[in-house]
Amino acid sequence: MSSVNPTPARAGDAVIEVRDVRYTIGGRVIFDGLDITARRGRITAFMGPSGTGKTTLLRLITGQSYAERGNVKVFGEEVSKMSTNELFDLRRRMGMLFQNGALLTDLDVYENVAFPVRAHTRLPEPLVRQLVLTKLHAVGLRGAARLMPSELSGGMARRVALARAIVMDPEILIYDEPFVGLDPISMGVICRLIKQMNEALGITSIVVSHDVQELASIAHDSFLLSGGRVVASGTPEELNRSEVPEVRQFMGGLADGPVAFHYPAADYRAELLDEAAP
Amino acid sequence: MNAVADSLPVMALRRIGSMSLFLVQILARTGPALLRPALIVRQIYNAGARSLVIIMLSGMFVGMVLGLLGFDVFQRFGSEDYVGVLAALGNLKVLGPVLTALLFAGRAGTSLTSEIGLMKSTEQLTAMQMMAVDPVRYVVVPRFLGGCIAMPLLSATFTLIALYGAQLIGVQQMGVDAGAYWSQTQNAVDLHDVWEGVVKSLVFGIAVSLVAVYEGYHAESTPEGVGLATTRTVVTSSVLVLLLNYLLTAAFLTTK
Numbered sequence: 001m002s003s004v005n006p007t008p009a010r011a012g013d014a015v016i017e018v019r020d021v022r023y024t025i026g027g028r029v030i031f032d033g034l035d036i037t038a039r040r041g042r043i044t045a046f047m048g049p050s051g052t053g054k055t056t057l058l059r060l061i062t063g064q065s066y067a068e069r070g071n072v073k074v075f076g077e078e079v080s081k082m083s084t085n086e087l088f089d090l091r092r093r094m095g096m097l098f099q100n101g102a103l104l105t106d107l108d109v110y111e112n113v114a115f116p117v118r119a120h121t122r123l124p125e126p127l128v129r130q131l132v133l134t135k136l137h138a139v140g141l142r143g144a145a146r147l148m149p150s151e152l153s154g155g156m157a158r159r160v161a162l163a164r165a166i167v168m169d170p171e172i173l174i175y176d177e178p179f180v181g182l183d184p185i186s187m188g189v190i191c192r193l194i195k196q197m198n199e200a201l202g203i204t205s206i207v208v209s210h211d212v213q214e215l216a217s218i219a220h221d222s223f224l225l226s227g228g229r230v231v232a233s234g235t236p237e238e239l240n241r242s243e244v245p246e247v248r249q250f251m252g253g254l255a256d257g258p259v260a261f262h263y264p265a266a267d268y269r270a271e272l273l274d275e276a277a278p
Numbered sequence: 279m280n281a282v283a284d285s286l287p288v289m290a291l292r293r294i295g296s297m298s299l300f301l302v303q304i305l306a307r308t309g310p311a312l313l314r315p316a317l318i319v320r321q322i323y324n325a326g327a328r329s330l331v332i333i334m335l336s337g338m339f340v341g342m343v344l345g346l347l348g349f350d351v352f353q354r355f356g357s358e359d360y361v362g363v364l365a366a367l368g369n370l371k372v373l374g375p376v377l378t379a380l381l382f383a384g385r386a387g388t389s390l391t392s393e394i395g396l397m398k399s400t401e402q403l404t405a406m407q408m409m410a411v412d413p414v415r416y417v418v419v420p421r422f423l424g425g426c427i428a429m430p431l432l433s434a435t436f437t438l439i440a441l442y443g444a445q446l447i448g449v450q451q452m453g454v455d456a457g458a459y460w461s462q463t464q465n466a467v468d469l470h471d472v473w474e475g476v477v478k479s480l481v482f483g484i485a486v487s488l489v490a491v492y493e494g495y496h497a498e499s500t501p502e503g504v505g506l507a508t509t510r511t512v513v514t515s516s517v518l519v520l521l522l523n524y525l526l527t528a529a530f531l532t533t534k
Contacts, residue, residue: 062408064404064407088410089410091407091408091409091410092410094408096405096408098401098404098405099401100400100401102400102401102402102404102405103402103405104397104402104405104406105396105397105400105402115409115411116409116410116411119409119410119411119416120410120411161405164409168409
């Protein structure tokens, strides 16, 4: 697939560049002055408390939403200036793993993995079969090929989705909250797979999550988002040593801090004593 | 300014506009979608074959009621032989296509809307977009075409069974002479009447299928959103079918 890229690819090149991005939804500022870089062949983690726009950032990178200001470049090309066809070409070089797997519920596991292959190529059936079985074997679910998505556990569904995401050999693999709602064993499996995909296939990986421990074990670079911008970046160890209050609160899992425990409200005493209020 | 923009006629107009644009999108992708006929055949089965039982049962009852009603009315004028004419014209021109379309909206339309709505809320449509696959082409168009093809077939089935039901009551139970029943019917019904039913069932099929896929594709990605969209499918397509029925009936009368 890398032959599509006109410039020779080198490990460490910036594959995704987000510069000074501002994005609002319904007047609420989600990002303001956001700067992020993800490098080729590395696992980059976007961390942050819930509601900081981690998933929105993925939407900007994949061209599902556009920033009001600033640049979002993938493989050196501005995403917002792409035509629909160019965007689809870009997405063929990316794989994405959704929070709940997003498997097509009317197709079985095998057909789900085969879906992108059938949609984009006219490969003969034996070759499709080989491709699908190889990828299913890589995630350990070759034996589940004929199960329907409703028969899979959450962890299995995500592994099938991972097989589907890598079946077209993408250059970038995006994981949206891959650990949410998984038991420790499934979490360990997903963690290992993310690492394997990165090491064995050299896939540039973006992991969006708030599971600090899991990310620390696999990520090369981390960005901590809070209040619409990056409050800290570096290796997981560097973030752990950081003295910035937002970072300390997030990495330490403290209930109160810069991200307040209480949602903004009127004065507690005044509200309790005010009987007229609803 | 906002009051004007939110007023009912403006909102209705906006919906009609957005639905028309969606139809253009669907038509533009119909050619490529025809390259994968298996997807369409499956949807004809889903929308058509799975609605057969309810359509056949309803057709039978409607035909039987027409037989009873016709006998009751014509008996008062001593012209029971005309029961067949009423049943045939009523079914072919109006009841067959309209009732089939209403049942189709309730049975197949709601399932189309909720299926597409649920695919949207579970991110399946976004996942397709991320795989560089156009969800309108792969999800919407086969379902739309399946509905458009299934509806006239169902309408024909409904009409045939209703004619049999009317005959069952008129001739077998009430004792109208079979020869008179069928010859009067044959004399009164011409090809123009049959065409009216065929055209109506085609138009209603397009209308109900379009409303169903539109509502599903534009449903809000929440359980309430999918529920609301399903309700809107039934309400909108029912009213649309009755309105179109009036317009088409009037048009066929003037062209006779």
